Amino acid sequence: MRICAVLCGVVFWGSLLAQEARLQDDSRLQETLAIQKPFAPLRAVLRTVQEATGVPLYADRAIADDKVCVLTRERPAHEILTRLAQTLRYRWQPSADGKGYRLVQPASERAREQSLLRAYEQARIDAIQKPLREVIQLLRRYTRQQLEQLAADPNSRLSPEAHALLKWAVDETPVALGLHALATLPDSVLQRLAHGEPIAFSSHPKFGELPMPQPLRRKVVEFCRPVPEEAIQKAAVRFFVDPTRVVLRCALVFDTNLPDSGDWNDISFRYIAIRRFVNGKTELINIFDIMHTLVRSEEVIARHPQSAVWREWHSDAEAFRALKPTPTRAPTLTIPEPIRRSPLVALIRYAHEHGLDLYADAYRIRLLLGDERERTPQTDFEQARSQFFWVRLEGDALMARYRAYPLLRPSEIPEPLLEPLEQKLRAKQEITLDEWAAFATQLTPMQLARAEGWIRLAGQPASHETLAPLENLVVALPALRFWASLSPQQRQAALDGERLLPERMTPKQRELFLQAFSSPLPDLVGAPLIKRYVHEDNYGSLSVRIGSQGETITMTTRIGDPPPPHFRIGRSVQRLDKPLITLPSKDGEEATQQGYSFSSLSEPSPGSPRGWLLYFAVDDWQRVYILVGE
Numbered sequence: 217m218r219i220c221a222v223l224c225g226v227v228f229w230g231s232l233l234a235q236e237a238r239l240q241d242d243s244r245l246q247e248t249l250a251i252q253k254p255f256a257p258l259r260a261v262l263r264t265v266q267e268a269t270g271v272p273l274y275a276d277r278a279i280a281d282d283k284v285c286v287l288t289r290e291r292p293a294h295e296i297l298t299r300l301a302q303t304l305r306y307r308w309q310p311s312a313d314g315k316g317y318r319l320v321q322p323a324s325e326r327a328r329e330q331s332l333l334r335a336y337e338q339a340r341i342d343a344i345q346k347p348l349r350e351v352i353q354l355l356r357r358y359t360r361q362q363l364e365q366l367a368a369d370p371n372s373r374l375s376p377e378a379h380a381l382l383k384w385a386v387d388e389t390p391v392a393l394g395l396h397a398l399a400t401l402p403d404s405v406l407q408r409l410a411h412g413e414p415i416a417f418s419s420h421p422k423f424g425e426l427p428m429p430q431p432l433r434r435k436v437v438e439f440c441r442p443v444p445e446e447a448i449q450k451a452a453v454r455f456f457v458d459p460t461r462v463v464l465r466c467a468l469v470f471d472t473n474l475p476d477s478g479d480w481n482d483i484s485f486r487y488i489a490i491r492r493f494v495n496g497k498t499e500l501i502n503i504f505d506i507m508h509t510l511v512r513s514e515e516v517i518a519r520h521p522q523s524a525v526w527r528e529w530h531s532d533a534e535a536f537r538a539l540k541p542t543p544t545r546a547p548t549l550t551i552p553e554p555i556r557r558s559p560l561v562a563l564i565r566y567a568h569e570h571g572l573d574l575y576a577d578a579y580r581i582r583l584l585l586g587d588e589r590e591r592t593p594q595t596d597f598e599q600a601r602s603q604f605f606w607v608r609l610e611g612d613a614l615m616a617r618y619r620a621y622p623l624l625r626p627s628e629i630p631e632p633l634l635e636p637l638e639q640k641l642r643a644k645q646e647i648t649l650d651e652w653a654a655f656a657t658q659l660t661p662m663q664l665a666r667a668e669g670w671i672r673l674a675g676q677p678a679s680h681e682t683l684a685p686l687e688n689l690v691v692a693l694p695a696l697r698f699w700a701s702l703s704p705q706q707r708q709a710a711l712d713g714e715r716l717l718p719e720r721m722t723p724k725q726r727e728l729f730l731q732a733f734s735s736p737l738p739d740l741v742g743a744p745l746i747k748r749y750v751h752e753d754n755y756g757s758l759s760v761r762i763g764s765q766g767e768t769i770t771m772t773t774r775i776g777d778p779p780p781p782h783f784r785i786g787r788s789v790q791r792l793d794k795p796l797i798t799l800p801s802k803d804g805e806e807a808t809q810q811g812y813s814f815s816s817l818s819e820p821s822p823g824s825p826r827g828w829l830l831y832f833a834v835d836d837w838q839r840v841y842i843l844v845g846e
Contacts, residue, residue: 237308237317244271245294251286254564255552255578257631258282262319262624269293272316279321281305281630284494285560285579287549288573293753303550303575303608303615305525331522332622339516343462345410347377349386352406355399360386381464381507390439391466391504393432394453401426414456420449428453440500447472460669460677463529464507470500513620513673514603526606526617535609536601542571554580554681559673560616562600563607567614576605580634580810582681583673603674615634621671627666631660634682641683649785650707652843653700664690685844694732695830695841698783702723715782729783733832733839760807777834786829786840 239245249268253261262273269295271293275282282304301308305325311318341775354363366372367382385395397417409415418425419433419505428436428451436451450471458465481803496570517523549568551561558581567574583595601607606618618624637655638648659667669677669687680686699707701724702716702768710716718726830841 235309237310239297239308239317240292242271242294244269245292245297247293248290249293249296250290251288251296252549253284253286254549255283255285255555258284260772261286262297265293265297266316272311273297274311274318274319275318276318277318279304281632281653282625283578283628283631285555285564285574285578287564287567291573299573299575299610299613299615303617304577305617327337328522328525329622329625332517332520333626335522336511336541336623337517337519340511342513343377344457344464344507345407347375347381347509348406348410348464350374350378351381351395352399354382355385373684377507377509384504384506389504390432390435390468391454391506393429394437394455394466395506397426397429397432397453400429400512409455409457412457412459414454415418416452416454418450418452419677423794425452431477434444434543436468439468439502440804442470443470443500448746449473458505461672462509464509466504466506468500468502468504472500492603510675512675513623513671514586518619519624523549526619529608531609533598533601535551539570539609541569557582557681559583559600559604561597561651562595562597563605563614563616564595566600568717572609572612572614572619574614574616576614577618577625579618579628579678580681581624581673582679583676584663620671620678623666623671624660624678627661627662627671629659629663629680629682634684638683649696649699650845652689652692653696656693656696657700659689659693664693685825688844692830692843694735695832695843696727698725698728698732698832699830701728710783710785713784715779715784717780729832730834732830732841733834733837779833782831783833784831786831787827 247269249265251261251264253264257280258275261284262275265271274790282302283298286300287297297308301319305322306319308315308317308323309320354366358366363382366374366381366384366387372379381395384391386392394417398409398415401415405415411603416425417428417432419428419436421427432453433451436453437445437448440448440451448470450469452467454467454469454471456465456467457463498532518527549564551564555561555578558579560576560578560581563574563576595604604618605621608615632654637647637651640651664673667679667680667690669679671678701722702710706716706721718729721729827842827844830843832839832841
């Protein structure tokens with residue numbers, strides 16, 4: 217009987233807590249207040265209402281750090297809380313003690329969010345896999361003459377992506393024979409390409425590379441005709457997907473024994489050519505973008521059946537045409553720096569001009585839809601309403617939810633994690649390696665993906681608007697994971713200039729040491745592209761490369777004979793700048809882009825930040841991560 221009573225009690229209280237609370241029936245929440253929070257964590261908004269009404273308000277841990285925009289005039293507290301929950305599709309429930317209320321995300325909404333996230337991830341895979349499968353099947357079934365006729369037919373039933381890829385397959389470049397070589401592989405191998413794994417054909421295959429067919433090798437050597445064939449030590453053709461833009465690329469890579477002839481880049485309308493001096497030899501790289509896709513997160517998520525509830529909630533354009541700007545404007549509102557380049561600004565302006573309250577989710581988005589020199593993006597309300605947000609007009613309230621919230625919400629870095637770093641950066645205080653490691657190693661895979669630019673809105677990376685150098689930290693993450701594994705005594709020894717030897721490390725530390733030494737870099741997805749905040753070289757020289765577009769800066773210092781494998785730290789003083797640089801192209805035109813330059817690694821310059829060089833040495837090789845300290 218006692219067990220039955222306990223079970224009945226559990227069921228009773230569980231059903232009570234599962235009920236949606238009627239906030240309007242609580243006399244304490246009749247208190248009126250105005251909230252001006254253009255960018256704040258959900259817990260901070262609830263704290264403001266709690267302080268004004270005395271009603272205990274909580275948010276589940278999973279949603280407490282959600283960032284929101286709440287701008288209201290004098291309104292009853294229950295109305296503000298109810299509309300905020302409706303905007304986010306969350307639910308108010310009585311708290312466990314019955315004295316207050318708890319905001320939760322219902323299980324159905326968690327399932328919806330996960331379903332939309334999976335749909336977007338699958339769309340990225342299908343964007344590469346489906347047209348590639350179309351073309352591979354054609355290459356297996358038709359003759360070259362038939363393929364040329366199909367590629368020249370503007371009325372073919374191929375998808376635009378497959379049609380563009382087929383034109384490459386019948387071209388005169390090595391890319392064509394490379395695609396024919398792909399057609400000989402099993403479908404299971406080609407699926408790995410769509411999932412982000414590179415496929416490489418090599419004249420001297422290493423582990424994970426495939427032997428290069430003889431016809432492809434002849435075509436590759438012919439393409440590199442300015443270089444004598446006897447000077448080519450190794451040639452490789454690599455297919456890989458650029459995850460940032462979801463572009464299928466082909467890279468031709470040549471290792472030669474030619475002397476150093478300087479680093480240069482050439483940008484033509486078809487490919488990027490890079491020459492650089494690495495490890496005592498000249499490396500030539502030609503990168504072709506062979507299939508562009510258009511995967512817009514807003515469109516993929518908006519069309520999904522799980523978004524039907526949002527499509528029904530969304531007000532049509534006619535509801536807004538009847539609104540007129542109010543003659544009396546509300547007081548000027550300062551837009552916080554984290555959302556100053558965000559599409560949310562368009563909603564804030566619209567609500568301000570039309571005398572509307574505003575409830576919306578908010579994120580640290582740096583979205584450059586116009587001139588980069590503009591302080592705020594020129595996104596108008598109609599563009600924001602039709603492209604970025606689900607927007608509902610309800611009385612004198614504007615309620616909005618980002619269409620891509622299943623991507624933005626899990627990829628947003630919580631304020632308690634960012635604020636301590638930004639406070640130091642604003643004060644120009646040095647951030648220690650311990651602090652960088654503690655921050656970077658807490659970032660989730662989704663947060664790292666957003667920092668690398670994988671998550672895009674309107675074709676632009678939805679970067680975090682932050683003072684923290686996330687791009688630097690993403691590249692240095694393997695080194696920071698190793699640093700985080702060290703004991704306080706080991707860290708102090710390294711900071712004092714001592715070398716940490718692998719035989720004195722724990723098995724886990726040795727594993728992380730080797731990962732930092734050999735792990736693929738974010739910039740090297742399938743091909744040795746541009747290295748940022750890292751350099752690899754032998755002990756004969758110290759070669760530092762920083763850049764995202766191919767620019768290379770090399771500094772050489774004699775180091776001496778290679779010591780035993782070790783980890784050590786070098787302090788650097790460097791100043792990073794992003795001047796505009798102009799590069800010539802084969803088309804006779806000039807391409808202007810932002811490059812990187814820095815002052816001496818060993819000599820201070822005015823206003824230069826301090827940083828670290830994190831050395832991982834094994835045998836005759838070393839990898840050095842550059843971490844900006846301020």
